[in-house]
Amino acid sequence: MFARSLFQVADMEAQGHLLNRVSDLINQGHIQTTVGKNIGIINAANLRVAHQALESGTSIGKIVLENF
Numbered sequence: 800m801f802a803r804s805l806f807q808v809a810d811m812e813a814q815g816h817l818l819n820r821v822s823d824l825i826n827q828g829h830i831q832t833t834v835g836k837n838i839g840i841i842n843a844a845n846l847r848v849a850h851q852a853l854e855s856g857t858s859i860g861k862i863v864l865e866n867f
Contacts, residue, residue, distance in 0.1 A: 835860020841867055 803814045824830045836852065838845045841864040852858040 833861050834863055837863040837865070840865055 801814075802808075803811060821830070825832060835858060838849050838852075845864055849862045849864055852862055
């Protein structure tokens, strides 16, 4: 999906249209996000929690840390 921005194609505005369409589909419930756990703001403590979840081998979906 991000090949357009990576290669700076002539129709860059199409990227925004694609992202808006995906957002609409998520909001309508037609597709689901792959987020499994949102740990919160990125800091040392939450980074340790995220790392432990990955090391456990039991996490499902993506682990989110916010506010980079």
